[in-house]
Amino acid sequence: MDPRERKSMLCPNCRKLISTSEEACPYCGTKNPTSLLKRDFIGSLLSNPYDIIKVIISVNAVFYILSLVLDPASPGVSGNPLALLSPSNKSLFLMGATGTYPIQQFGAWWTLVSASYLHGGILHIFFNMLALRQIGPLVIHEFGLHRFFAIYTITGISGFVLSVLAGVPFTIGASASVCGLIGTILYYGKTRGGTFGTALYRQVLGWLVIIGLFGIIVPGINNWAHGGGVAAGIGLAFLLGYNDRRAENHRHRLLSTACMGLTSTVLLWAVLRAAYFIFFLQ
Secondary structure (H helix, E strand, O other): OOHHHOOEEEOOOOOOEEEOOOOEOOOOOOEOOOOHHHOOHHHHHOOOOOHHHHHHHHHHHHHHHHHHHHOEOOOOOOOOHHHOOOEOHHHHHHHOOEOHHHHHHHOOOOHHHHHHHOOOOHHHHHHHHHHHHHHHHHHHHHHOHHHHHHHHHHHHHHHHHHHHHOOOOOEOOOHHHHHHHHHHHHHHHHHHOHHHHHHHHHHHHHHHHHHHHHHHHOOOOOHHHHHHHHHHHHHHHHHHOOOOOOOOOHHHHHHHHHHHHHHHHHHHHHHHHHHHHHHHOO
8 A cells, every 4th residue: 555545543442543444453452443333423523522511501592492482381370480481381292391291192202302401491491501511511521522421311311211100290301411410420429539539429419419409399390300310320420431440432432422313313303393283283
């Protein structure tokens, strides 16, 4: 081969520079490093790994606005302060709210994904996105971009699965995913130990106590989803590992790409479904 035609790339597993002609990485042994299944699609779309938080917040904001424009709730319908500037239940249902009603009555299992991007009021989305903005960068720093997004997606689904099993009829919100991130950091702080790990563990444990008390005091809080998210976050942190113990590899990137594909497909379907109902069936 002409040396001028020889091309190089970063190994999708160990991130060391290798030739594109290699059948296996000479450093870590990863087979077929040029395979599309091992490419970093999400990372290639972002100039900075932390930009994923801005993307998630933006998508949540767009879905909140769409659901509000689609059909706002009548003023004074609920005494819940989190329902200020709230979309109607009809609007939320069309956009992908989950629970026993959408799933058992309509077989809408896809709502286990879409519900994480819907909110019942301006305060609801504000507090959830504020929490994400605070905890998200820490998870990305300690676990990496791809484990972060996989954890965010899977813990949201897990929290809603538990709430459906518990009989919650109608539910929405990013708090299951946010609680999943909190569970992830809880595991990280406990297992890392040391001054930093112990302090982090105690701080996050305090957050969980506050969330639990908030869930008891304020009506309409889905504590089942919160608990399921925390438990799933702890489990995923154990299974996926964190940077101090295991660097991100192509399996983590494949998992996050699958989560991104699933999320994008479901959210697109939610918008098209709602638009079809409003413009063609009404």
